[in-house]
Amino acid sequence: MKRPTIADVARRAGVSKGAVSYALNGQPGVSEATRHRILTIAAEIGYSPSSAARMLSGATANAVGLALCRPARTLGIEPFFMELISGVEAELSARSYALTLQVVADQEAEVAVYRRWWAERRVDGVLVCDLRTDDRRVPTLEELQLPAVVIGGPGHTGSLASVWADDAAALAETVEYLVALGHRRIARVGGLPDLLHTQIRDNAFDAVCRRLGLVDATAVWSDYTGEEGARATRRLLSSAQRPTAVLYDNDVMAIAGLSVAQEMGLTVPGDLSIVAWDDSPLCQLVHPPLTALGRDIPAYGAHAARQLLAAIAGEPVTSVQDETARLTPRGSTAPPRNR
Amino acid sequence: MKRPTIADVARRAGVSKGAVSYALNGQPGVSEATRHRILTIAAEIGYSPSSAARMLSGATANAVGLALCRPARTLGIEPFFMELISGVEAELSARSYALTLQVVADQEAEVAVYRRWWAERRVDGVLVCDLRTDDRRVPTLEELQLPAVVIGGPGHTGSLASVWADDAAALAETVEYLVALGHRRIARVGGLPDLLHTQIRDNAFDAVCRRLGLVDATAVWSDYTGEEGARATRRLLSSAQRPTAVLYDNDVMAIAGLSVAQEMGLTVPGDLSIVAWDDSPLCQLVHPPLTALGRDIPAYGAHAARQLLAAIAGEPVTSVQDETARLTPRGSTAPPRNR
């Protein structure tokens, strides 16, 4: 089956290619009657302008790129990315933008992907995840002048716009809540220590613990997998002064931690309180259900996509704050038994 | 920063655009010395051919499309899609193909997306997931002659190639295993009943139960969410003749079922054995760890991507079988207590 081109529409309408182009793009230069006739014919024969041809002259690819730099193993585990993508998609498809996805091995590969996309004019802009300190992607994107929106922050985004949530505030609120319950020995199991958002949470944790005089606060790091979360929990619970509450950087590690606690004969929340960051349906499936910090991830993605589209349209965009995660107390947190 | 074009390379090399094109594409028509000089210059100035221009003349988009038709809520829950995507990606990026992703609301929207991609020449082929009986996408893709590979089956794929796994065999093996343990009342909690792969499993379940004379076998359906899985389990366990073993169509529902059983005072595996389809790290995190049917999903995706690339290259492709899911017995299955 042959794809209809603008010439086919023009022929059937008895006008020139130029007239069809004006009609379809809502430009002046054709009468309303002709415009309507052309639109009808275009719909009839199922015509959509070739993205390639349009890109070549118009210079807009109508596509946005997203490169994910995580091992396949952890990508699947976390609902975060898939939810983010569905939110991004909702916004993009409403404006007929396509999403080009690429899974990369490391930052170097990601930078190479950006350069290629740029040279090939494949995307109009990119979304950047998992920012690191001194991220090489930021200067690269600035150099290429490729519109970009960083998902995460605040800080370290150079001249790029970002959409961020106040994780520091959410973390402080959570620690305060645990302290209000009577906990004094609180531990944190963080995600990948290279990631900026892990560091932001680390700093917030240090700050709030110092402020509240929690001298026994400890933090360990992991890679978001259940295995690592379990190992970290075992280490924490085996220490002489074991914590009475643990705050995990994702739900999978929290569930793993819950299992470890139970396997070590500790009751949750009696002997140990557990809080998960990222509230997913899983948190409500386990016993006891997990107290969790949750927020609307698809909305976060949609927000970022809107910012990126604005940046692509040439509108001035700055960093904007998304909603802060909300703490949902469930059965996994309570006052420590041996208060 | 200006993007380098083929003309820039040609000028610096002192040759014509045509010569550069031949050199870069490995075509005859240039001497080895010139080819080498051109390649060096291209690398130097960071030249990549514009995908638009290449697409316009060469008619290949160097991109494949994947439309996902699931509510955002269930997309994130299941690691399946993200793992599939990472497998697909691994194969595509090795050959510099891009993956265009679109999340759609329903089958009608998905068909519209295919038509648009085709008319816009945005993709060279598509991967099709979640086949249904009498799927409208199949005749549409046949009509458009858009290369496509169906992920799933067997059957109902018309003239399209597919990559499929023998779920029927895996299911039969699992039921036989449960029967060997001594179970006679076995239930199945299926996924979305409209999906072909649910029906294939349904039929296999019916067949094996008939063959083994399990008259009390029952099946109910769900939407893959933990909530629905929990509800289905409650219904099953509340019936007069409650099952002694339940087989779930995904891991999230199985974990929800485990919770429900424990909340109803049943011990697992003493009173109830549980098997999950799709083995994820989660299955090992709960107590008891879940017996699960697992397979290598990224490899499955890579397999499908290879088939699609072959189809795009014009090679004759037929339906091929991927590996069958393997049963990993863990703590959630045992002989029924009141045998």
Next chain:
DNA sequence: GACGTCGACTGAACCGGATAAGTGAGCACA
């Protein structure tokens, strides 16, 4: 030495749109 052949390369057409410049009809107005 005329001729055919081959390799290495050039020039131009083409893909399908967007868009600037040009054209001609119709109309208002002096």
Next chain:
DNA sequence: TGTGCTCACTTATCCGGTTCAGTCGACGTC
């Protein structure tokens, strides 16, 4: 009646590649 202006188009050019038809010099051959 002629001028100027607007409207509704057409024509031509351009975007950056691929590719086909030439061109041109070197070489081998009889």
